[in-house]
Amino acid sequence: MLDVDAKTETAIFAGGAKPAPPRPFRIGRLNLEIRQQLPAWQQALILGSAILIGLLLSGVVLVIAGVSARDLFNEFIVNTLFDGQNLRAVLFQASPLILVGIGAAAALRVRFWNLGIEGQMIWGGICATVLSLYHVGPDATRLPLMLVVAALAGMAWVLIAIFFKMRFGVNEIISTLLMNYIAMYFLLQLVYGPWKDPADGFPHSPAFAPYERLPDLMSGFNSALLLAAILTAVVWWLVHVSRAGFYMNFLYANDRMALAMGAPTRAITLIAVLLSGALSGVAGFAVTAGQEGRLTQSFFEGYGFSGILIAFLGRSDPLAAAIVAILVAMLFITGQSLQVFYQIPFAMVQLIQALIVICVAASEFIVRHRIHWVR
């Protein structure tokens, strides 16, 4: 799915196609051919086994770290899926992950690497908290207003990067990433300084009022999930049904061609990237007004990279990304209980995600190439 460096491809490929020099003991060589297409079931099989290998490797690491295999199975599968409370926790955790996942996917569809998800989340959280701290507007409309402001804030933060990219050709990978640090230090300045909670003196903002938090719906499922589901549907419509989605595919396949054919490439890029920023801002709002109930100093941690990895594993498809996000949320919840009961650092979750992504990315080699052993 993701672009292969065309030059590399042919260069190394050509190395295999050259006639081999005569050698006394020839044992043959590997020959690579680029595949046009692989049947869907074979692709699914390869993807499935790659994820399985990644999980097995993670399991090995965890066993080495001191968790017995049986505990691992109980913790990971039985406790997270077959316990109502844990399932609700997983879905609650999944909501911001879905938002950042579909946000990253939207940007990837126009070949924009939005690595600034964390910065956009931070600004979403900060701006939502401003409304709470200064009691902007009537109480009844506070929550929707916070949502809108958070979306705008995330959008504004990514606008800087896309402006620099379009105007001056600044590489967005670096600009979005380094802008995370600006946002983070501004957040730290706020929560250690003027916004420090006077009630307990800890570095986080005062707690939100009950009407400023995302309410629980029936049977304990949080409305954050509903929000994420609605936005997933919207993005799915935009990407697969609307005209903008068609242009995005065009742009992704060949941007120069799209420009030459008169497609509004700049507008489409802008729409996709701003949407990505807005979704990340909403994710920041969902964490502050959902899980945390206040602005904390590290509420955004891990979401940025998880978003990119979710979009990658979901192949930039909003629906697939949402499903992957739920699985990653399972991992988050399991990681939290491993942290509590086995003193395993939460970084384990990062490690497992990275292992799975590395395995899946490596498996695409087999999807894209046919390997022959030539004698």
Added chain:
Amino acid sequence: MLDFFINWIAGVPGTATPYALAALGLIISERAGVLSLAAEGLMLVGALSGIAACLTVSSNPYLALAIAMAATAVFSLLFAFLVVILRVNQVIAGLAMVFFCQGLTNLVGTIADWTNRVVQGLPKLHLWPLTEIPAVGRIFADQDIVVLLIVPIFFGVSYMMNDSLVGLRTRAVGENPDAADAAGVNVTLYRVGAVVVGSALVGLAGAYLSVVSTKIWIPGMAGGRGWIAIALVIFARWRPWRDRRDRLRSTA
């Protein structure tokens, strides 16, 4: 005021060293056409392995720096394998590597109990005649051997990239792999080599942070320096070159 100023100047080389080392390493791999976004993670690997060598092998800091370089180089083979041999998208592979290294170093540091343990570190150099200069002498008293080593490393990298056959081939592989391959250069080998050598310097930068600057391992202690080093490489190299090309195009 003067005191503050002198202290400030004396602190600059120590702060700049990790950036300079990492940026030099990244230039090598980027000239070969590999965007090494893994720098942040590899720096952490270097930092942890430096401290680990101090705590377990011997307290000799020079040995620790060497071990950290070697460990990071070995680690970067995974990244090189993904990017060069399996041709995984460089951004995804780099991000996954950063995540992988962050998770692994945090986990290993915690399990092996290497976190927050102070090591001896590298002694300060006493450049005798220079340290005796009144007031300014402190600037020279506060430096260590790695700061001075930057100069030969810089000239070495510069010479290797610009004036040696290996450097010429490396640049060719980065700029036009098709042509390089047609000329008989082993593209895979040169790219893997560039990643490994560059990562060794990144690892040295990480080990400098832990073994020399702070003398302690803290999870995630690279603190974004790897990303800044990547940005430095872009500021130093990509932009002028592209500017010139764009200007040529507009005048043509």
